[in-house]
Each structure stands twice: as C-alpha cells, then as structure tokens.
Amino acid sequence: MTDCTYSHHIKWMREAIKVAESALEVPEVPVGCIYVHDGKIIGKGFNATNITLNGTRHSELVGYDMIRQTYGEKTKQIFRETDLYVTVEPCIMCASFLRQMGIRKVFFGCGNERFGGNGSILSINTDMPSRVDENIHIDTPYIAYPGILNREAIVLLRKFYIKENKKSPNANNKKHRRLDLQNFPKIEYSKYITRKQFTNLFGEENGWIYDNNEFMDFDDNNRITNVNTERDSKKRKLDS
Amino acid sequence: MTALDTATYHINYQKYTFYDEYKRIQPNIKTTQPQLTKFWSVSLDPKYTSEILRFIKQKFSADDYLKQIKRIKKVMDDSKHFHLEILICPVQHMESHVLIDMLKKWLTTPSDFELTLTTASVPLNKPYSKELCMSWSQLYWPLVWKGNPMVQEIRESYKNFKRGTVERYLKEACNLSNSSIASYPIATIIVDPIKDQVMASSVDKRSGEDPMIHSVMSCINQIADNERRRRKKLGDHKETNNYLCLNYDVYTTHEPCTMCAMALLHSRIGRLFFIKPSSVTGAIGENSGCKYMIHLSCTLNWKYEAFQYVGDRLQPSKLDSSLSV
Numbered sequence: 001m002t003d004c005t006y007s008h009h010i011k012w013m014r015e016a017i018k019v020a021e022s023a024l025e026v027p028e029v030p031v032g033c034i035y036v037h038d039g040k041i042i043g044k045g046f047n048a049t050n051i052t053l054n055g056t057r058h059s060e061l062v063g064y065d066m067i068r069q070t071y072g073e074k075t076k077q078i079f080r081e082t083d084l085y086v087t088v089e090p091c092i093m094c095a096s097f098l099r100q101m102g103i104r105k106v107f108f109g110c111g112n113e114r115f116g117g118n119g120s121i122l123s124i125n126t127d128m129p130s131r132v133d134e135n136i137h138i139d140t141p142y143i144a145y146p147g148i149l150n151r152e153a154i155v156l157l158r159k160f161y162i163k164e165n166k167k168s169p170n171a172n173n174k175k176h177r178r179l180d181l182q183n184f185p186k187i188e189y190s191k192y193i194t195r196k197q198f199t200n201l202f203g204e205e206n207g208w209i210y211d212n213n214e215f216m217d218f219d220d221n222n223r224i225t226n227v228n229t230e231r232d233s234k235k236r237k238l239d240s
Numbered sequence: 241m242t243a244l245d246t247a248t249y250h251i252n253y254q255k256y257t258f259y260d261e262y263k264r265i266q267p268n269i270k271t272t273q274p275q276l277t278k279f280w281s282v283s284l285d286p287k288y289t290s291e292i293l294r295f296i297k298q299k300f301s302a303d304d305y306l307k308q309i310k311r312i313k314k315v316m317d318d319s320k321h322f323h324l325e326i327l328i329c330p331v332q333h334m335e336s337h338v339l340i341d342m343l344k345k346w347l348t349t350p351s352d353f354e355l356t357l358t359t360a361s362v363p364l365n366k367p368y369s370k371e372l373c374m375s376w377s378q379l380y381w382p383l384v385w386k387g388n389p390m391v392q393e394i395r396e397s398y399k400n401f402k403r404g405t406v407e408r409y410l411k412e413a414c415n416l417s418n419s420s421i422a423s424y425p426i427a428t429i430i431v432d433p434i435k436d437q438v439m440a441s442s443v444d445k446r447s448g449e450d451p452m453i454h455s456v457m458s459c460i461n462q463i464a465d466n467e468r469r470r471r472k473k474l475g476d477h478k479e480t481n482n483y484l485c486l487n488y489d490v491y492t493t494h495e496p497c498t499m500c501a502m503a504l505l506h507s508r509i510g511r512l513f514f515i516k517p518s519s520v521t522g523a524i525g526e527n528s529g530c531k532y533m534i535h536l537s538c539t540l541n542w543k544y545e546a547f548q549y550v551g552d553r554l555q556p557s558k559l560d561s562s563l564s565v
Contacts, residue, residue, distance in 0.1 A: 053471075053482050054464035055506040056457065064452070073448040092534065093502035096523075097452060100499065100564055113332040114541060115502075121538070124498055127530040129520050136520055137562040183337050 006201050009085070009107050010222035012036055013148045016085040017109075019044050019059075020156050026051060027163065030156040033059040033086035035067060037078055043067035060086060060094040064101070079103055087153040089146065089192075092117035095124035099139045106144040109153025111187060118144035119192035145201060146192040150215050151184055186213045251398050253391065258401055261551035262513075265524055265533065267365070269390060274363035274376055278331040280339055281360045283315075284324050288347060292326050295346045300329050308366055308389075310382040327381065331359055366390075397545060405436065406547075409491040410513060410554055416443060417493045417556050423447075425557040426565045428455035428492040430463060430485065433510065439463050439488065444565065454565055456492060456500035460485065460507055483508045493556035495522035495548070497564035501534035504544065511545040515556050521564040524548075 012034060020032025023046035035043035045062025049055050067082075068075040079101045084090075087109040090098060095117025098106060106118065106125070117124040126141045158179055189198060189210045198210040208228050209216060217225045251257075256264045284292060289312070296311065306327070313325040328339060336357050343355055362381045366389040367373040373385045409431055417427035426444040431437065442458035463484050487510035494516045496504070501523040504512060512524065512535060522528030524535055524546045535546045559565065 050482065052464055053467050053484055054461060055483065055485075055508070056460055056503045057464075068450055075449065076451055091502065091506075092537075093499050093506060096498035096502065096564075100452065100497070115506075115538060117498075117502075122532060129529045130527070130531060131519055138520075139564075180335075180337075183335060185335065 004223055005203070006224075007222035009145075009148060009201075010218050012083075012085045013087075013107060013109065014222075015041065016044075016087050017149060017152050017156070019046050020087045020153070023047060024156070024160060024163070027160065030160050031059050031086070031088045033063050033084060035063050035082050035084055037082040042070065042078070042082065056093065058091060058094050060084065060090055060097065064097070076101060083107065085148070087149070087156065088112050089116040089118050089120055089144070091115035092122055092124055095122075095144075099125055099142060102140055103142050105142060107148045108144060108146055109148055110150045110157075111146060111191075119146070143197060144192060145197075146189060147187045147216055149218070150187055154184055155179070155181065184215060187215065188213055249395070249398055251394060253394065256394065257550065258398055258547075259403055261549060262401070262403075262406065263548045263550045264394065264397060265526060265535070265546040265548060266390075266393075267533070267536065268526065269368040272365065272368055272372070274367075274380060275365045276361040276380065277364050278359045279362050279381075280328045280331055280334070280336065280357045281313075281325050282328060282343060282355065282357055284326060284347075286322060286324055288349070289324065291347055292324075295343070296326070296328070299342070308384050308386065309362055310384060313382055325358075325360070327360060327362065328357075405433075406491075406513060407554075409438075409489070410515060410549060412438075412441075413491045413493050414515070414554050414556050416441060420444075424559065424563070424565070426455050426492070426494050426559070427556075428459050428490065430459045430509075431489045431491065433487070433489045439485075440466075452499070454497065454500050456490070456496050457503055459490075460503055485509050489513065494518055494559060494565045495524050495528060497521045498523040498529070498532060498534060500565070501532075505534060505538060505542055508542050509544050511547065513547045513549065515549045515554055516558065517548060518559070518561065518563075518565060520561045 016032050016034045019034060020030040023030040023032060028050050029047045032046040033044060034041050043063035043066040045059045045066065047059045048057040048062055067078065071078050081104060083105045084098065084103055085107045089108045089110065089112040090106065091112055092115055108118065111120045113120055115121060125144050128138065132138065162179055195207060195210050199207045202224065206224055208231065209226055214226055219225045250259045252260065256266055258264070309327065311327050314322055315325055316322055339357060340355055349355065360381055363376050367376050367383065368388055368390050370385050373383050377383045409429055413427045413429050416429070417425045420427060420443040422443045422445060424444040424446065427442070429441040430439045432439050440459035440462035442455045442462065444455045445453045445458060467484050485507035490504060490509050490512045492514045495514045495518040497518065514524070517525050517528055520529055523532045525548065526533060535544045
C-alpha cells in the first residue's frame, strides 16, 4: 500500500507520543515532541519543568537544545526546513520561540486551553504586528495543524493527573477517579486552521471531519478511518 | 482622584503614572472589553438553593476570582415559573460528565431528574464604571459593583512601589547593558523584593549557536540552576515550592518579546520594570507589537504588574525595532 499525503505525519506523531510516555516515569507532565528534518529526527524532548525547577523547560525548548548542540551555527538555517510534532499545542512562549526560530510547520495533538499559542488563547504563529513597515523584518508565520492523535495525547495527560492525585493526601474526592477513555472534549478546528488548509493536507473527502469537529482516527497504515455515517445514510437513501 | 490625592500619593490616575516617571501598563478604562470565559452553569428549582450553595462552598470555594460575579441568576420561564441558573466552574476545569456525576451524587433530586449543564459566558475582568458593570450584567452574567476597582488597584500597587529601590535596580540594569561587550546592549536583573537581593543578572548572550538566549531567559535559567545546585549540595529533596521566581521583581532595559514575557508568567513573577519600549516585538505595552499585554492575558492562572520607565534620566541604547528581546 502506498502512503497517502498525510500518513508520514501520523507516523511521526506516534514517535512524539512515545517520547511523551517516557515522561510518565520521571514523573513529569507527559508532553513530548520531536523535530524532523529531511526525514530524520534531529531533536526530541519531553516537558522537564519539575526536575529542572524551571517553569520554562517545555519539551520544545528541550528538543531545541539537542538540535543546537548538533548543528551549532547552522541551527537557524536547519529550523527553516524542520517540522515539529508535539503532543500538546505549543504554549504562548514556545509558539513565539518557534516563530522567531523560523520553524517550517507544526503538528500537534490536543489543544492547550490555558496557554495555547497556536490558536487556543492567542495565535502567535500567524498574528501580524499592528505597526507594519516594509523595512521592518517580521518573523515568518507558520501553520500549526491540530488534532493529530488528539485522543492519545489527552489519555497521556489523564494518566499523569490520576497518578498525581493518588499521591496527594488531600485528594480524597478524586481517589476513585478512573481513567476515562470514553469522553473527549471536541476540537474546534477553525480556531487553528482554515478548511482549505485542512483539506490540502487530509484531502477533500475528509473535509466533513473539519466541519463536524470530529476526532480523526487512524489505522495501522496511518490512514484516516473515520466513516461519515451521515453521508453514507444519505447515500443509502438515494440508492434505495 | 482629587488634587490632594495627586499631591499625597504622586499618582496620576489619567496617565497611570507614579512620580511622573513610571507608567503602569494596564488596560485603558474607556476601551475595556469583557474577557469572556465559558463556565458550566446548572439550572435548578429554587428549592435546591441551599444544597447547591453547600456544594459550591465545599468543592469550588477556592475560586476567589469569582468575587465580583453573582453565583446565582434568577430566570423566569415562559410559564412564569422561576428557576435558578447557578454558575459552577470554568468549562476548562472540568469535563461535563464528571461534573454531572458529582452533582447527581450531591443533590437530593429524584432519580429520574434530568440534570443538564449549559455554558455561560462570564467576564472575568472587572468593569471600571457602574454603567459598564450594569451593561455587562445584562449582556453576560450578573456582576456585583464594588466601586471603581482601578482606583483601588492603583493605590494598592502604589503602596508597594518603592521609588528609590526601583530606580536603583533600573540603573544597575542600565549600567550592565552599557558596560556589556555583547552584540546587543540588553540587560536583565531579577530581584527578590523581600530580601532586597539580586537573584540573577544577565546581558543578552544570543549568538549564531543559540539565537534564543535572551537576557530574561538567561536569568530564569540561572535561578533554577543555582537552586538545583543548592538542593543537591544540601541533599535537600523536600518537595517545596518549585515556583522559584514567585513574586520576584524583574528589571530589564528593553520591553520583552512574547517568548520572554510568557516565560515570566510561567515563572510567576510579581512585577516587571522596563525602560525602552519595543514597538514591533514587545508583548507588554498596550500598543506594542500585536497588543498582547501578556502580563494580563491569562486571567485564570497568573498575572503580573508591568511598569515602563517614562522619565528621561535613564537611557539605555536604542535597538533595531524588529529585534526581539
């Protein structure tokens, strides 16, 4: 079976999920990322704010340090041809960092409802300053695709918070909380990208996923498996 | 707001300045827009009032940002019956099914009672006039008017403002930037205001190998590194407060970029002071860059105060306005 246009992105996100999983043992909030350049992982990291005592050590910055240790002076040049796969939407700080570094594209799992900088709270990746002058350099905007393995990213976060609650002596009312694998908040695609940007990547046939704010499901070949029941039932009606 | 006020306090309420030299960066009263946040609200018969109030008291009483918001709204339905709409918590804090389960366990409603949650948009910032308060109450959710919060806020801020100390550290940051041999004359100092002690200081160290090591980031890293070393040396592995910059003061020569402004928010600093505005890349000033005013942007989590020096005695070098610092 040949790959479709988007399947390699799903493959890379599975790698980012693996990185995030390793944070659970530390324990750190399981957010993980990988940077991919020319078909190779050149940097990866998970959130390290607890072990470093530094609230700014997000996975994106940890991965960046790895890249600059390899590439030195060439780091910025490499970034321009690099895509980031991160399990949770970059926060405002990281979104600004990525734009200043000139990242090519960003793919993320779930939205970040508190600090998201790629559409949830602010759109640092695409905003333009009010004072624009042709002589002034503005960092190039980048596209950030949401919802890639969204569910997997959320499940990891839930696993972490359940574990933390068990440690807390005051969390008696949360003691019996089970890992919820059924209910997920919907993702509002239009906060992050346009329909055109979505279908350019996932194909026009999947545009309905965007319209209905559905979670995307993928098979082992990283192809979308969502079935448009509404359309199918209409089709059946027409057939009969 | 009287002449006496101005003389005693050195506060200019029109320009938000202290001593005519320090401009407090805050939203403009006239253009204040409601910062709406979605909350879960539940609709109930008035006979459950005391039950639901006890529920809120026990489970959600810590949410003190709700002080200016009324918890309960009375609604008359088409058949002229009253019911109550009760505000529970921000949608992002809890998923609906978890909250419904909690409510069902708590309330003595009949077993076939259909409990539904709706979402309500609630302004979390304060309106600055009684008229605005009434209009937001009509448009969104009933609010409590407790007098002009801006005047109270500015006075509180002024009480903690020690002019001599602020000027001393800003001068120090200026000297650091002027004596720096680094390519960019930008300097930052982080101070523990209780001990009146410098906790970190750094000039801008960006290079081809690390273009992102702005002076604010360097200072935050320094503080974490020092504390890690200290804990290791002492074998101190107690799980104490890990917000190492909690309520610290940050003095910097140039208005920080979005990355640095947000890094300071993640680090939970108390106040930021800067001298030169960054008109294109700055993330604090009300007209800078994309007008983010990052220090006030995440209302549910943390915010910090920000001051711009608007006097003419302290002069760090001017920078290319497209440079992020």
